[in-house]
Amino acid sequence: MHRLPLEPDFPLEPDRTAMTEMGRLVLDRVVDRTEKLAARPATSPLTPQAQTDLVESFLAPPPARGGDLKALLARLDQAADCALETAGPGHLAYIPGSGLYSAALAEFYNRAVNRYGGLASVAPALAALEESVIRWMARDVCGLPEGSGGLLTSGGSMAAFSATVAARHNRLGEDLAGGIVYTTAFAHHSVAKAARLAGIRAAHIRTVPHTPDLRMDPHAAAAMIRADREAGLRPFLLVATAGTTDTGTVDPLPELADLARREDVWFHIDAAYGGFFRLTARGEKRLAGIEQADSITLDPHKTLFMPFGTGALVVRDIAALHAAHGGTGSYLQDMQAAASIPDSAHLGPELTHEIRGLRAWLPLHLHGVDAFREALDEKLDLAEHVHDTLSGVAQLEVPQRPDLSTVIFRVRPTDGSRAAAERADEASRRLLERINGHRRVVLSSTVVDGRYTLRVCVVSHRTHHDRIAEALRIITAEAERHAT
Helix, strand or coil, rough: CCCCCCCCCCCCCHHHHHHHHHHHHHHHHHHHHHHHHHHCCCCCCCCCHHHHHHHHHHHHCCCCCCCCCCHHHHHHHHHHHHHCCCCCCCCCCCCCCCCHHHHHHHHHHHHHHEEEEEEEEECHHHHHHHHHHHHHHHHHHCCCCCCCCEECCCCCHHHHHHHHHHHHHHHCCCCCCEEEEEEEEECCHHHHHHHHHHHHHHEEEEEECEECCCCEEEHHHHHHHHHHHCCCCCEEEEEEECCCCCCCCEEHHHHHHHHHHCCCEEEECCCCCHHHHCCCCHHHHHHHHHHCCCHHHHHCCHHHHCCCCEEEECCHHHHHHHHHHHCCHHHCCCCCCCCCCCHHHHHCCCCCCEEEHHHHHHHHHHCCCHHHHHHHHHEEEHHHHHHHHHHHHCCECCCCCCCCCEEEEECCCCCCCCCHHHHHHHHHHHHHHHHHCCCEEEEEEECCEEEEEEEEECCCCCHHHHHHHHHHHHHHHHHHHHHH
């Protein structure tokens, strides 16, 4: 018979001394890495072979016996180095997510206390904390009325899916036949994915034409909705974008809101990138009309500088979310509803999840909203500086002034022929390679109306004028080098 030891040793429950030492080892590494972010390369320093070898080493299964924390942390540093430096000031590609140190501290505390976040009655005060963050986003940031709310999600994709399910349930009921969704070529691909996952046929996801300045054309959308109704189909969801991933462009939100009301379709706005710019005076003006939405996607891990995995869906009518996602089981019969705090498990597809609001609540209360407002204003200023500087480089064309903090540019063709455009596109590809080859900044590319186009996206809270000035020197020098 197996005998219990007189003094049991439980390695999964370290004592105070061990916990303190483990915590110090992790904290020292995190602080050291964070302090040196400005000097770190913007892309992985590893050769392709070294990267392959490192990836292979991490595919090994865990050992039977435990290892040394310091050695394991050193291995984690190797893994973290084998990546784009998304936390650093040189990351100007895609839509950066820089991650606040204070949010990381909040997550450390959050994961240690490990409270359940699906049902408010399990941790009512923390559920109220999370609800306060959601209400602030819905009402103070987006301008939705009293009674609005929503839930924090793992990201914009899950928010888009929950919004689509709510719209489908609200407008189509149980019969999905003939349901039509309207969006544009510049909508994030999560919009079409969400519609397919919600049971909408791919052929019923309409791409509305855009205007020359890359915005959804309200007149074209209206004509498509009318044509679909006349064909016996059922338009139910119109999706606009407040800050496209490709170019940062904002669709004409007031006109599209009017169209949605006239046609009685659910109006969703993907403001994952642009939404928090509403904290600034310029952003509030450029995103006018967002307050008329039925639902809005936000990504705090973008323009609120939170860690990756922090998204949000806010809605005008919280009951519409509950109607589409509510459900229960007999094993929950002991759970009581918390007064005035909705159960997030009944507002989206996820049941078990952590208290996500703490990673936003602590930084907002620690730094104050003004600190975020000022940081976002700085990003708008920097983007305008990028636009103005690149517009003065003879070898480049800069198609449009930024609505938000994304600037697009490409090599200027020698003439208006298709052959010249193709040569310029190839030159733009080489230009991107040379810029990123410096490893001080990293940019990304997209395709705009068939043309290969480079992007500078200024979002990281660690990106300031010094790094932008350096990026502009690199871009200008490489563009002039191409010309010679």
